[in-house]
Amino acid sequence: MLVKKSLYFCLFFLLAFSFSGCSTNNSNLKFIAFLHDDGIKGYSSQWFDLSDGLPRDLIPEHITEDFQGNVYLTSEFSGIFRLNKGETKWENISSPIFKRRTQLPDVHEFRDISALCIDPENQSRIVIATKHTLYESKDRGKSWQRINVVDNKNSYYFTSLALEKDTIYAGTSFNGILKITSKATEEINNGIPKEFYVGPFHFCEEVSALAIIDNTLYAGFLFGKGLYKSEDRKNWQKIDIPFSDTARASISAIYKSKNSILITTSEGVFEFNPSSGRVEKFPLKKELQEMLRDDRVNIIFSKAEGENPALFIKKNTWKYSAEKTSPAGNKRALYVSWGMIDKDFEGFLSIVERTGFNAVVIDSKDDQGMINFKVDSKIASEIKAIKERDITSIIERLHKKGIYIIARHVTFKDKRLYEAYGNKYAIWDKVTNKPWVGLPRERWCDPFSQFVRDYNIEIAKATAKLGFDEIQFDYIRTPTDGLVGRCLYRYKTESDTFKSEILGDFIQQAARECKIPISLDIYGFNAWYKFGNIMGQDIKFLSRFASAIYPMVYPSHFGASFYKRYSEEDRPYYIVRDSAIRAIYHSKGRTVIRLWIQGWDYLSPTWGPDYILKQIKGVHDGGGISYSFWSPSGDHSMVDRALSNR
Known part of the structure; x- marks a missing residue:
């Protein structure tokens, strides 16, 4: 074997020891590890704290080093840091231009540094990505300039980078691989892994790693999609990696090691021989395998030593404890419409009790902006948005049965507020200079308006006072249908603010003020890929603030071509299972993932009790516990049949 395996054996043997070693100097730093509950640790001759200069709440994203042995660390919301060789204190080399754009006066943090690359021919040149933007430093991080990406769709979410002279190769979350020059941006995706949606329309798998080795471009992917190579920078060939868990396994980084290539993954290290085409699992002792399975450790970095390249390993699993620690956890819910409440609430309650559900979802504010029961709100009264209905008896009855009550609150789709005050808070049409209209029945308010946000939070707080246990914000996004390119957000205070921000x-703000769990609905595909700047639903970012997230993963709503490799009978199971896996990963396990799954017959050729049961099994096999069944009418007779054998 070309690589000195003893180095890696030593690494994982040492990792098995306690991480509470004494402090020491950094003259011979060998390894760095990030522990969920104990931060950044370093190892030279023993483990020691390596957090000097780093924020206490740091969440690292990537660690690499230059040829001189200086280490660079990027983070989710704390910026980028450098640890110079021989030193013990990290230096923050972030620029103010990386700052999160926010209208909250007390929030001071950085955007997610989503990708990093050091130029192999000029170690002073560094390129980073902050999700949708690229920046360059030519002086090791002392100063930074934004890179103009020609033909930028403004939806590109950069996830990996490789540099070759003046060309930048960028991996993305769903657009594949880009070749970026000063004159053009080209998608070079022939042969890379894709999921087809309808006809030729598709999403590319997220590119988690890029590297140029011996004039060949290599790309690594998330969720078992493996390794690909391109010699002509246009067409790609797959290199099979023998993963054991093809639904979860992901590539962290790709390195040159003399005559072979090392691929670090969530399942360990693999070695690829370009001459023979063989891929072998890099033989590691039992201690390594145990450490890779250890929930405490998420990131492992081994510095380069002699002919051994640096290795960065990022596990594709997060400790998912929110179900047990959050009051929003371990909830199985049924949605009930007001039509069903008025028509047959007794029948609905019987289904809840028979099937063992412990939560219900009730509409509080609907998509016309009407509040379905009496609340204390001066603004809602002014715009005549309150229905004279008393919900007290319903809440009392549900609570007596031990039912957790969730208020579904439609947020920015609000006809009442849109039309009020002379359309003052409507999204504007920059072509007609009038209030913007998308689909005929939809009216959208401007989420950049503090008044709009404060109004929705006021209603949520008033709803909580009535006894609801959770506020679930729906339509928390910008519009996606109609002439959305004409939308003008007049209340945007900084022009380059991401919609997700x-x-x-x-x-x-809502989580701070409402005093009960706050949750939000997102499109199902926003649990699969990072679409942050299209409609704002960036699951990774929003999961920092929400107690629960509801990806809407109804199997019938995934395109006709999606997951066609599975039978019609099994397709619902695999869509739900993989949605759970991806949602938990992208949210880093820090919020409850309560999937919306399908409780009504719509474009479902195999509809029946088994359809229901396979969705539930998909939740559990994907690592989830909580779920909610959606049926627009509130009719859950099929769920009842499936779970109570009626």
């Missing part, structure tokens, strides 16, 4: 402001 203003939604983050809203959820962060």
Whole structure:
């Protein structure tokens, strides 16, 4: 074997010891590890704290080093840091231009540094990504300039980078691989893994690693999609990696090691021989395998030593404890419409009790902006948005049965507020200079308006006072249908604010003020890929503030071509299972993932009790516990048949 295996054996043997070693110097730093509950640790001759200069709440994203042995660490919301060789204190080399755009006066943090690359031919040149933007430093991080990406769709979510002279190769969350020059941006995706949606329309798998080795471009992917190579920078060939868990296994980084290539993954290290085409699991002792399975450790970094390259391993699993620690956890819910409440609430309650559900979802504010029961709100009264209905008896009855009550609150889709005050808070049409209209029945308010956000939070707080246990914000996004390119957000205070950032402001403020769990609905595909700047639903970012997230993963709503490799009978199971896996990973396990699954017959050729049971099994096999059944009418007779054998 070309690599000195004893180095890696030593690494994982030492990792098995306690991480509470004494402090020491950094003259011979060998390893760095990130523990969920104990931060950044280093190892030279023993383990020691390596957090000097780092924020206490740091969440690292990537660690690498230059040829001189200086280490660079990027983070989710704390910026980028450098640890110079021989030193013990990290230096923050972030620029103010990386700052999160926010309208919250007390929030001072950075955008997610989602990708990093050091130029192999000029170690002073560093390129980073902050999700949708690229920046360059030519002086090791002393100064930074934004890179103009020609033909940028403004939806690209950069996840990995490789540099070759003046060309930047960028991996993305769903657009595949880009070749970026000063003159053009080209998608070079022929042969990479894709999921087809309808006809030729598709999503590319997230590119988690890029590397240029011996004039060949290599790309690594998330969720078992493996390793690919391109010699002509246009067409790609797959290199099979023998993963054991093809639903979860992911590639962290790709390195040159003399005559072979090392691929670090969530399942360990693999070695690829370009001459023979063989891929072998890099033989590691039992201690390594145990450490890779250890929930405490998420990131492992081994510095380069001699002919041994640096190795960065990022596990594709997070400790998912929110179900047990959050009051929003371990909830199985049924949605009940007001039509069903008025028509047959007794029948609905019988289903809840027979089937063992412990939560219900009730509409509080609907998509016309009407509040379905009496609340204390001056603004809602002014715009005549309150229905004279008393919900007290319903709440009391549900609580007596031990039922957790969730208020579904439609947020920015609000006809009442849109039309009020002379359309003052409507999204504007920059072509007609009038209030913007998307689909005929939809009216959208501007999420960048503090008044709009405050109004929704006022209603949520008033709803909580009535006895609801959780506020679930729906339609927490910007519009996606109609001539959305003409939308003008007049209340945007900084022109380059990401849509996800203003939604983050809203959820962060709501969570502070409402005093009960706050949750939000997102499109199902936003649990699969990072679509942050299209409609704002960035699951990774928003999961920092929400107690629960509900990806809407109804199997019938995934395109006709999606997951066609599975039978019609099994397709619902695999869609739900993989949605759970991805949602938990992207949210880093820090919020409850309560999938919305399908409780009504819609484009479902195998509809029946088994359809229901396979969705539930998909939740559990994907690592989830909580789920909610959606049926627009509130009719859950099929759920009843499936779970109570009626």
